[in-house]
Each structure stands twice: as C-alpha cells, then as structure tokens.
Amino acid sequence: MEELEKLRIQRVPKTKSRLVSKSRRKKLALPIGLLFGIVLIYLFFTGTFSSSVEVTVGTVAVSYPAREYTLFNATGYVVPQTKADIASKATGRLEALEVEEGSHVKKGDIVARLENQDVLAGKERAKANVAVAHAQLAEAKAELKDATVALARAQNLVKKKFIPQETYDTAVARHDKAIAAVQSAEANILAAEASYEEAKVTVEYTLIRAPFDGVILKKHADLGDVVAPFSSTTQSKGAVVSMADMNTLQVEADVSESNLTQVRAGQPCEIQLDALPGERFRGRVHMIVPTVDRTKATVLVKVRFVELDERILPDMSSRVSFLSKELSPQEQKPHTVVQASALVMKGNQPHVFRVNDNTAHKIPVTLGKRLDELVIVQRGLNQGDKVVLNPPDKLREGTPVELSQTD
Incomplete structure (x- = not known):
C-alpha cells in the first residue's frame, strides 16, 4: 500500500499569483490589439500597403504675362x-587672308589681298610718268620765258627798223609755240596724274576691304585660290568672305x-x-x-x-x-504656373501632388490669378517640378505612383 501511495499524482491547487498573471495578460491584449489596428489603418490610408497608382504628370513651367x-x-x-558677299573686281590668286569666321572688322579694314606685284609695278610707272610730265612743264615754261623776252626785244628793234619784219614774225611764232608747249605739258600732267590714279585703283582692287563695320560670317576662299568674281567656272572663286552688320x-x-x-x-x-x-x-x-x-x-x-x-x-x-x-x-517678369487640373482643394487650401522618386507628396500652394488652363503659383512649387494631373481620389501622401505619360 505504501508503494501505491508513492505512485499517486498530487494535484496542486492554483496559486493566487498565477491567477493574477493570467488576468493581467487579458487586460493588456485589448489596448495592444487596438494600437496595432490603428497603425494598420494609418499605413493603409497613407498608401504604405497599397499598390502603385498609375497617374499622368505635368511639369511646372514658366509663363510670361505677354x-x-x-x-x-x-x-x-x-x-x-546689312549683309554682303565681299569680292574684288580684279582677278588673281589669293595671297593673304586677314580674317576668319567671327572676326570683327571696321569699315575700310583689309580683309584679304590678291597677288599684285604687276599692278604695283604699273603704279610706280604711272607715278614716274607724273614726275616726267612735271619736268616737261618746267622745260616748257622756261622756253616760254625765253621766247617772251625775245619777242619783246624784237618788237623794239622792228619799230626802229633795226631788224626786218621776217625776224619779228619768227619771234612771234616762237612765242606762240612756247605757249602751246606749256599748255601741252600741263595737259600731260593731268593725263599722267589720271593714269597714276587709275593704277592706284587697280592696286586697290587687289586689296579686299570691309565695306562697313560688321562680323565675318563665312569664308568662301582659301589661300592659293584663284579669285575671279565675274567668272562662273568651278576652278575659281567668286566672293572671298561673307559679312554682316550685327x-x-x-x-x-x-x-x-x-x-x-x-x-x-x-x-x-x-x-x-x-x-x-x-x-x-x-x-x-x-x-x-x-x-x-x-x-x-x-x-x-x-x-x-x-x-x-x-x-x-x-x-x-x-x-x-x-x-x-x-x-x-x-x-x-515671368510667372511660375501649373495646370489647373493638378489642383486639389481641401477646404479653402489648394494642394497639389508633387512626384519625387515615383512617390506622391501632397504640397500646399499659394495661387495667383488664372491664365486660361494655367494658374499662377506664388508659393509652394518651383519650375521643373512634376505634379499629378487629375489626381485620383485614392491618391494619398506617400502613395507610390507609375507615370503613364509625361507632358
């Protein structure tokens, strides 16, 4: 019997402390569950657990009051x-080009130069001819002076019958011839000077100058090219450069x-x-x-x-x-504008949903007057910001979005 008593299970009655611990757990479970539910509801409405929303976005732009x-x-x-294709009336090989695209030039500046050794020699020859003509004039004037003195002497002698009439007539003819020689020499000077001016113009034709203040726009010829402005052959160039008054x-x-x-x-x-x-x-x-x-x-x-x-x-x-x-x-002055379809009114405060990193963020804005389909934004947005157009009702702060179209 003693051995049987040892095998008997002794049931221990519940203590007071165990009953208290179980009761406390039941009381704490209710507020913890309530708090957990509130968190879930908040996360749901903020879009944390929601799937991404497909939206159309627009860009905040700048509009001018005009x-x-x-x-x-x-x-x-x-x-x-004021624009010109600059060329020369002379024909020759381009020897120097003093400008390039974008060069600023003044009226009269030399832009390019053609080979001109031959015309320079002609200019020097014409200049020498002018000197020769002046020397001839001096000689003719000296002859006229001598003939005038001889004529005066012959007049006195013929009156006194010291010389025959034929000698006097010869003195008169010599004087007239001297006058004609002076006139001829003066005319030769004019002709020589005209030839000299012509030679200088010919030389000037080989110096291509800017006709007005401006900027070189384009080159049409390079060093060594033959410039023949009145020729239509492919081997020669017409204009050397183009320029314009900016x-x-x-x-x-x-x-x-x-x-x-x-x-x-x-x-x-x-x-x-x-x-x-x-x-x-x-x-x-x-x-x-x-x-x-x-x-x-x-x-x-x-x-x-x-x-x-x-x-x-x-x-x-x-x-x-x-x-x-x-x-x-x-x-x-320009204005920052947004499309009116991006606005959401909450009470009297307008908002927009700005998209950053594919997430919508609700932004309060201060508006100005409306310009057709646009509204001036005085505060809250910057140029280049992306905003949701016609935001759906389920869009909330922090909702992930997919861009279906970017305007």
Missing part, C-alpha cells in the same frame, strides 16, 4: 538687314493674310528664339513689306529688337508674338 495680350503668333528667322539684326516673320489687319508699324512684339528658350526679347514692327507671297498667302513683316543681345545670331529661328499693348516692366 500671352494675355497676344493677338497672334508668327514664325520667322533672324536676318541682318547691329541691323531683325526678325523677318511670315504673317498670314487673315492677321494682316492686326499689324501696324511700331506695334509692340515679344520675340522668342528657339536657341534661347528661357529668354524673351522686346521688339517692334519695323515695316510691312507690301508684297504677298501667293504660294503661302503670307506677308513679310520685319520686327526689330528694342535691345540687341550678343547671343542673337543670323538665321536663328524665332517666334514673334504680336501684342495689343506695350508691356510694363512688371509685366515682363
């Missing part, structure tokens, strides 16, 4: 009004006939160059060319720059906005 006063737009090109740059725009009534001389314009997209230049209508291009139904309008910029170059493509009024200095 668009409010634009009557119409026209395209064209920058063209210098102070005469204007935009030549093709204006449709339907818009011609809205154009007037002196009208304010805004010029945008494709090469300088971030710049706007003030302009004015200089002239309306009174000719219509029948093939395009357009009229050529020349628009001058109010202030020239050294970055403006010939043949740059441009767009001209013809304005209804002159812009004030304040109206010439």
Whole structure:
C-alpha cells in the first residue's frame, strides 16, 4: 500500500499569483490589439500597403504675362538687314587672308589681298610718268620765258627798223609755240596724274576691304585660290568672305493674310528664339513689306529688337508674338504656373501632388490669378517640378505612383 501511495499524482491547487498573471495578460491584449489596428489603418490610408497608382504628370513651367495680350503668333528667322558677299573686281590668286569666321572688322579694314606685284609695278610707272610730265612743264615754261623776252626785244628793234619784219614774225611764232608747249605739258600732267590714279585703283582692287563695320560670317576662299568674281567656272572663286552688320539684326516673320489687319508699324512684339528658350526679347514692327507671297498667302513683316543681345545670331529661328499693348516692366517678369487640373482643394487650401522618386507628396500652394488652363503659383512649387494631373481620389501622401505619360 505504501508503494501505491508513492505512485499517486498530487494535484496542486492554483496559486493566487498565477491567477493574477493570467488576468493581467487579458487586460493588456485589448489596448495592444487596438494600437496595432490603428497603425494598420494609418499605413493603409497613407498608401504604405497599397499598390502603385498609375497617374499622368505635368511639369511646372514658366509663363510670361505677354500671352494675355497676344493677338497672334508668327514664325520667322533672324536676318541682318546689312549683309554682303565681299569680292574684288580684279582677278588673281589669293595671297593673304586677314580674317576668319567671327572676326570683327571696321569699315575700310583689309580683309584679304590678291597677288599684285604687276599692278604695283604699273603704279610706280604711272607715278614716274607724273614726275616726267612735271619736268616737261618746267622745260616748257622756261622756253616760254625765253621766247617772251625775245619777242619783246624784237618788237623794239622792228619799230626802229633795226631788224626786218621776217625776224619779228619768227619771234612771234616762237612765242606762240612756247605757249602751246606749256599748255601741252600741263595737259600731260593731268593725263599722267589720271593714269597714276587709275593704277592706284587697280592696286586697290587687289586689296579686299570691309565695306562697313560688321562680323565675318563665312569664308568662301582659301589661300592659293584663284579669285575671279565675274567668272562662273568651278576652278575659281567668286566672293572671298561673307559679312554682316550685327547691329541691323531683325526678325523677318511670315504673317498670314487673315492677321494682316492686326499689324501696324511700331506695334509692340515679344520675340522668342528657339536657341534661347528661357529668354524673351522686346521688339517692334519695323515695316510691312507690301508684297504677298501667293504660294503661302503670307506677308513679310520685319520686327526689330528694342535691345540687341550678343547671343542673337543670323538665321536663328524665332517666334514673334504680336501684342495689343506695350508691356510694363512688371509685366515682363515671368510667372511660375501649373495646370489647373493638378489642383486639389481641401477646404479653402489648394494642394497639389508633387512626384519625387515615383512617390506622391501632397504640397500646399499659394495661387495667383488664372491664365486660361494655367494658374499662377506664388508659393509652394518651383519650375521643373512634376505634379499629378487629375489626381485620383485614392491618391494619398506617400502613395507610390507609375507615370503613364509625361507632358
């Protein structure tokens, strides 16, 4: 019996401490579960557990107030009004070229020189002929002086019957001949000087000079090329260089006939160059060319720059906005704009969803006035920011996004 008593399982009654521990765990489970649920709800609504949303984005851009006063737009090109292909009337081999593309030259500067040893020799010969003519004139004047003295002596002697009449007549003829010789010598001087001027012009033809202040645009010949401006052969060159006066740059725009009534001389314009997209230049209508291009139904309008910029170059493509009024200095400053479809109103505070690293972030913005489909943003966004257009209702702060299209 004693051995059986040893095998009996002794059941220990639950202690008070164990009962208390179990009760405490039940009380803590409720707040922990509630907190965990709140966290899950927050993460769900912030998009942490949500899949990416496909959205369309636009770019925050810069707009100029001139668009409010634009009557119409026209395209064209920058063209210098003073431009020349420089050549020479002489024919010869190009011996020196003093300029290259982009060189600034003044009126009268030597741009190039042809071989001119032969014409230089002709110039020296003509100069020597002028000296010879002057010497002949001096000789003729000396002869005239002697003949005048002899004639006066013969007049006195013939009156006193000391010499015969034939001797007097010979003195008169000699005097007349001396006068004619002086006149001939003077004429020879004029002819020699004219020949000398002709020789100098011939030499000048071999020196190709700039006809006005400007910039060299292009070279057409190199050293050693034969320059023959009036020849059409492939072995010779015509013009040596092309140059333009950069102070005469204007935009030549093709204006449709339907818009011609809205154009007037002196009208304010805004010029945008494709090469300088971030710049706007003030302009004015200089002239309306009174000719219509029948093939395009357009009229050529020349628009001058109010202030020239050294970055403006010939043949740059441009767009001209013809304005209804002159812009004030304040109206010439650009505005940061966003498409109106990107705005989300929450109460009285507008927001946009800006996309950074494929994640949407809700950004409050301060708006200005509306410009058609755009709205001026005074604060909150910068140029180049990407924003969601027509944001879906399920879009939240921190939601991953996929870009379906970038405008």
